[in-house]
Amino acid sequence: MSRLNRLIRSAATGALALACLVPAAPAAAACSQSDLVGTWQFFFTHHVATPPFWMSCTFEIKPTGAFTADRSTCASRSNVSRKAFGVIQPTAGQSCTYKGYVVVGGIRFELNHATMRRTKDHLNGVGLLRGLSPTIYSATKL
Amino acid sequence: MCRLFWSRLAVALAFVLGAGQAGTALAACSKADLAGLWQYYVITYPPAPASIFQPTRDPYWHSCTFAIKPDGTINPQNSVCTDQAGQQTKVSGSVENIGGSTCIIHGTYQLGSLRVSLTRGALSRGKDHIDGAGSSPAGSIVFNATKL
Numbered sequence: 192m193s194r195l196n197r198l199i200r201s202a203a204t205g206a207l208a209l210a211c212l213v214p215a216a217p218a219a220a221a222c223s224q225s226d227l228v229g230t231w232q233f234f235f236t237h238h239v240a241t242p243p244f245w246m247s248c249t250f251e252i253k254p255t256g257a258f259t260a261d262r263s264t265c266a267s268r269s270n271v272s273r274k275a276f277g278v279i280q281p282t283a284g285q286s287c288t289y290k291g292y293v294v295v296g297g298i299r300f301e302l303n304h305a306t307m308r309r310t311k312d313h314l315n316g317v318g319l320l321r322g323l324s325p326t327i328y329s330a331t332k333l
Numbered sequence: 334m335c336r337l338f339w340s341r342l343a344v345a346l347a348f349v350l351g352a353g354q355a356g357t358a359l360a361a362c363s364k365a366d367l368a369g370l371w372q373y374y375v376i377t378y379p380p381a382p383a384s385i386f387q388p389t390r391d392p393y394w395h396s397c398t399f400a401i402k403p404d405g406t407i408n409p410q411n412s413v414c415t416d417q418a419g420q421q422t423k424v425s426g427s428v429e430n431i432g433g434s435t436c437i438i439h440g441t442y443q444l445g446s447l448r449v450s451l452t453r454g455a456l457s458r459g460k461d462h463i464d465g466a467g468s469s470p471a472g473s474i475v476f477n478a479t480k481l
Binding site for chain 2: 219220238239286287288303304306307308309310313315316317319324325327329
């Protein structure tokens with residue numbers, strides 16, 4: 192009898208261990224403003240202009256979401272570096288989606304919607320140049 | 334002694350070959366990896382006009398949330414696309430792994446009257462990001478998706 196009890200107990204322990212190994216249904220990732228803090232490499236592509244163009248930017252993002260002046264710049268194919276100003280913040284609460292804007296050379300790019308990967312080191316997003324013209328972008332944390 | 338040497342050598346070779354194969358093996362994915370909530374961005378490039386009398390159309394994007402069920406169906410109840418102007422449209426459709434267990438996916442979705450084909454997408458090894466390309470009657474598309 193006690194042998195049977197031991198058998199049942201060990202089977203129950205085994206089942207519990209297996210249950211712990213099976214991952215629970217994945218919840219949506221949680222992100223915060225602080226996940227943006229640091230230096231990011233952004234690439235913007237704009238397809239409406241003739242010819243289409245890209246812009247490569249380095250943004251140093253502060254805990255407030257604002258870009259650090261003098262450490263945030265953009266350059267295009269001409270390789271002329273221009274200062275960039277802007278801010279990026281979560282769309283709501285702990286969501287991993289963000290919105291904001293960037294101003295480069297007097298031109299404003301709306302960052303309408305961006306999403307952070309679960310690894311917290313990569314963003315993809317869509318936006319509008321001068322509020323009208325579509326642009327897409329990606330960003331990698333340096 | 335000699336037999337022992339050769340058998341040890343065979344074991345070592347098998348180990349090395351096995352390790353080599355593991356390093357180059359392709360990642361495996363399943364439909365279950367697609368289940369969940371995804372943030373999807375797509376840019377559509379309309380084709381060039383058929384004649385000089387027709388206007389050129391600019392590329393445009395949609396930002397979408399896709400709720401994918403374990404069977405690969407895009408749940409229209411909580412899947413929606415927003416266009417550049419902020420107009421929202423519900424979407425339905427399905428996605429699946431090509432060949433059943435590869436990390437290459439394909440699928441289709443219906444956005445209003447437009448049927449969009451996701452010709453080929455690649456799921457990252459972290460199973461949280463997809464890059465891909467496809468088409469619709471409105472033009473060629475390039476897309477990416479991030480698991481929320």
